[in-house]
Amino acid sequence: MSFAAGGKKKKMSAESVIYYLNRQPEDDPVEETEWLFSALGQYTGAELRELLYVAQEPGFFELMRGLFGLSDGSRAALHSFLTATDPGSTKVTIDADGRCILHRDTLEPKAKPPLKIVS
Numbered sequence: 001m002s003f004a005a006g007g008k009k010k011k012m013s014a015e016s017v018i019y020y021l022n023r024q025p026e027d028d029p030v031e032e033t034e035w036l037f038s039a040l041g042q043y044t045g046a047e048l049r050e051l052l053y054v055a056q057e058p059g060f061f062e063l064m065r066g067l068f069g070l071s072d073g074s075r076a077a078l079h080s081f082l083t084a085t086d087p088g089s090t091k092v093t094i095d096a097d098g099r100c101i102l103h104r105d106t107l108e109p110k111a112k113p114p115l116k117i118v119s
């Protein structure tokens with residue numbers, strides 16, 4: 001994806017997003033609109049709706065800033081852990097030393113109900 005900045009086409013990247021957020025054009029609404037359309041064009045409608053939905057959660061942006069502040073290795077490990085299981089079975093605790101501990105509930109498999117013979 002690319003956008004026009006100062007009359008020049010630029011490729012959309014994480015660096016361009018950060019640059020843009022820190023230096024928004026104050027007097028060029030066309031450039032801002034082009035940049036936003038370029039950014040939006042990288043996602044499907046379903047992805048954009050999901051992002052808008054989850055962004056309404058309290059603390060979403062603070063959580064995302066914290067997540068992306070992690071080292072690449074820590075973020076990859078957390079991603080692997082969270083995507084390998086049902087998120088509802090993941091529990092988080094902070095111990096007395098301030099360590100964040102993630103663990104999965106070990107639920108016993110549900111026993112099958114006995115068969116009932118109907119005559």
